[in-house]
Amino acid sequence: xTISNEQLRLVNRQIERLVASDNFYGRKLREAGITGVATEExxxxxxxxxxxxxxxxxxxxxxxVPEEEIVRIHSSSGTxxxxxxxxxxxxxxxxxxxxxxxxxxxxxxxPHDRIQITPGYGLWTAGIGFQAxxxxxxxxxxxxGPGNTDKQLQMMMDLKTTVLCATSxxxxxxxxxxxxxxxxxxxxxxKGVIGSERWGDKxxxxxxxxxxxxxxxxxxxxxxxxxxxxxxxxxxxxxxIWEDYLYVEIIDPQTGKxxxxxxxxxxxLTTLVKEGAPLIRYRTHDISRIIPGECPCGSHHPRxxxxxxxxxxxxxxxxxxxxxxxxxxxxxxxxxxxxxYQIRISHLDGRDTMRIYVETNGTVDFADMARxxxxxxxxxxxxxxLVKVVELGVxxxxxxxxxxxxxxxxx
Ligand code: ZN
Numbered sequence: 001x002t003i004s005n006e007q008l009r010l011v012n013r014q015i016e017r018l019v020a021s022d023n024f025y026g027r028k029l030r031e032a033g034i035t036g037v038a039t040e041e042x043x044x045x046x047x048x049x050x051x052x053x054x055x056x057x058x059x060x061x062x063x064x065v066p067e068e069e070i071v072r073i074h075s076s077s078g079t080x081x082x083x084x085x086x087x088x089x090x091x092x093x094x095x096x097x098x099x100x101x102x103x104x105x106x107x108x109x110x111p112h113d114r115i116q117i118t119p120g121y122g123l124w125t126a127g128i129g130f131q132a133x134x135x136x137x138x139x140x141x142x143x144x145g146p147g148n149t150d151k152q153l154q155m156m157m158d159l160k161t162t163v164l165c166a167t168s169x170x171x172x173x174x175x176x177x178x179x180x181x182x183x184x185x186x187x188x189x190x191k192g193v194i195g196s197e198r199w200g201d202k203x204x205x206x207x208x209x210x211x212x213x214x215x216x217x218x219x220x221x222x223x224x225x226x227x228x229x230x231x232x233x234x235x236x237x238x239x240x241i242w243e244d245y246l247y248v249e250i251i252d253p254q255t256g257k258x259x260x261x262x263x264x265x266x267x268x269l270t271t272l273v274k275e276g277a278p279l280i281r282y283r284t285h286d287i288s289r290i291i292p293g294e295c296p297c298g299s300h301h302p303r304x305x306x307x308x309x310x311x312x313x314x315x316x317x318x319x320x321x322x323x324x325x326x327x328x329x330x331x332x333x334x335x336x337x338x339x340x341y342q343i344r345i346s347h348l349d350g351r352d353t354m355r356i357y358v359e360t361n362g363t364v365d366f367a368d369m370a371r372x373x374x375x376x377x378x379x380x381x382x383x384x385x386l387v388k389v390v391e392l393g394v395x396x397x398x399x400x401x402x403x404x405x406x407x408x409x410x411x
Contacts, residue, residue, distance in 0.1 A: 001261060001290055001302060003040045007247050010272035011043060011280070012036045018278060021064035024053050025280060044249075044258055048268065048281045054084040054223060062277040063087045070276055075123040076222040086222060087276040093132070095273060099242050100133025100228030106299075107191055107216040108234060109163055111138035116161040118170055119195060120146045125226025126195065130165045133228055139163075146170070149177055160188040164213070167195045168203055172339070173397045175210035189213045195227055202332045203339035217306060221284060223277075224269050230304065238291040238303030245272055248302060249281070250290055253311040261290040266311045267304065285311045287325075313405065317345055317352045318383050324405050327356065330376050336360050336369065340395040346408040354385040361392045 003011075015036055018026040028047050029035075037043045054062060062085070063070060070087040088096075109115070115134045119126030127145055134141040142161050144152055152174060155161065164171060171192055178184055192207065192215045208215055219239050220227035230241035241248050249268040250259050259265045267284045287310065291303040308325045315322045324343065331341050338359040345354050356377065360369055366389040373387045 001248060001250075003043055003247055004243075007243070007272060008037060008039075008043065011247070011270060014270075014272065014274075014278045014280060017064055017275070018280070023062055023064055024057050025049055025278075026064070046281050048256065048283050049279050050283055051084065051223070051285075054086075055082040057084075058082050059085050060087060064278055065089055065275050073123075074125045074222055074226065084223060089275040092225070092274055092276050095245060096129060096225040096228060097132040097136040099225065099245055100129055101136035102242065103216075103218055103228050103231040104133055104137045104139065104163075104193070106231050106233045106240065107163075107193060107214075109137065109139060109191060109193075113139045113163050113191075114142055114159055114161045115139050115163040115165060115193075116142045116144060116152070116156060116159075118144055118146055118152065118164070118166040118174075119227075125220070125222045129220070129226040129228050130193070149174065153177065153181070153183065156189070157183065157186045162188055163191045163193060164189050164211075165193045165195075168207070169397060171207050171211075172203060175207050176397070179210055184212075187211070191216065193218050193231070200328050200332055200339055206339055219304070219307070221286075223279060223282060224271060224284075225274070229269075230301075232303075233295060233297045233299060235296045237295050238305050240295070240299050240301035240303050243301050245274075246270065247272060248290065248304060250288065250304075251283075253285075253287075259289075261292040264289045264305075264308065287311055287313075315345060315405070315407065317354050320382055322354075322381050326380055327377060330380050331356075331358060331373070333376065334358075334369075334373065336364050337373075338392055338395075340397070341404060342395055343405045344408060345406070352409070354383075355388060356385045357388045357390055357395060359390055359392050359395055364389075 015029060019029050069089045071090050072088045072093060074086050076084045117127055117130045119130060121127035131141045131143055142155060142159055144155060171194055178187055189211055190213055192213050194215055194217055204215055217232050217239055218227050219230040229246055230239040232239045247270040250265040251268050252259050253266040264287060267286045267288050269282050269284060270280050271278050287308045288304040291305055295303060309323055313324055327343060331337055340359050342357040369389045370387040374384055378384045
């Protein structure tokens with residue numbers, strides 16, 4: 001990735017705005033004596049912003065404009081301590097809708113589509129983002145919000161919705177429910193726009209097969225507008241990130257240094273035109289990589305790969321760094337297993353153990369299956385897990401982001 005002159009110009013405008021506002025980042029800049037950046041090298045020396053900075057600014061310390069310009073706030077789920085509040089100006093809200101409408105367009109969605117929105121509404125950025133983009137595009141929003149599967153399916157049939165917006169786990173749940181009820185011929189879905197939760201190829205293949213739809217991955221996070229800052233196009237070669245609104249970097253999460261295009265690392269985002277709460281070099285903790293080269297669609301917006309995990313998901317087990325993606329890849333190599341799994345790490349009798357729960361159907365010998373999975377995981381990560389094979393459907397499906405790794409050592 002190279003930062004363009006136009007992007008540098010926008011960064012300098014953001015720096016000015018931040019210094020004038022004297023918010024946490026403005027103070028960082030002032031203390032470091034930074035008034036602007038002239039080159040990419042200088043840009044890459046700017047301090048990072050972190051989730052903790054945002055928490056420290058609770059409730060409204062991020063605000064970089066006078067309060068009368070703020071029209072809305074959103075908040076990230078505060079499951080781990082103090083929540084983060086992001087203030088938006090009228091322009092921020094509009095920009096977000098423009099980006100989101102562009103996402104739908106990249107997915108080939110038009111004003112003739114009916115879009116069923118299942119993510120939640122409220123403080124959280126999901127539902128309203130999907131809706132604002134839909135209205136901006138001119139399609140028909142069917143705003144169900146989360147849960148109530150009976151109602152979801154009824155509306156899907158009666159309104160003949162053509163696009164489903166959901167998390168991958170909820171899309172899978174709906175797909176399974178449609179198959180179970182034998183109502184597939186009454187469903188008119190053509191496309192799914194799926195939130196950027198980490199999900200494997202296998203799950204994707206299953207949703208695609210059960211529902212017979214094209215799938216698009218949408219990316220975003222509350223701190224940076226919300227979902228809608230990028231999506232894959234029909235060539236499915238990674239998610240295009242809107243370069244007129246954001247600058248993307250990939251860094252090594254340990255050293256903080258930028259890595260070459262194509263290498264995996266942590267996504268760092270800079271907002272280029274945000275007013276309410278501009279963020280410079282924000283560490284997302286999402287793991288991906290820049291996809292080098294050009295997309296066959298001809299778009300100049302750079303691409304990142306599917307989110308492979310969280311930099312803080314890295315598990316240290318028996319002294320070895322293990323990443324959930326590694327386990328997921330091994331499991332995906334067994335066609336007999338479903339896309340669901342659960343990893344439990346515990347500390348028993350003075351040592352770490354990793355248990356992996358996998359699902360299969362009754363035609364497979366469970367003991368033999370467990371033995372084969374154990375061997376293949378061991379050859380990948382260097383130690384043997386305890387593999388438990390269970391019946392198909394036993395592992396939890398969730399309407400929220402699935403929690404597939406449970407570390408019981410610190411509970
Ligand atoms: Zn493309």
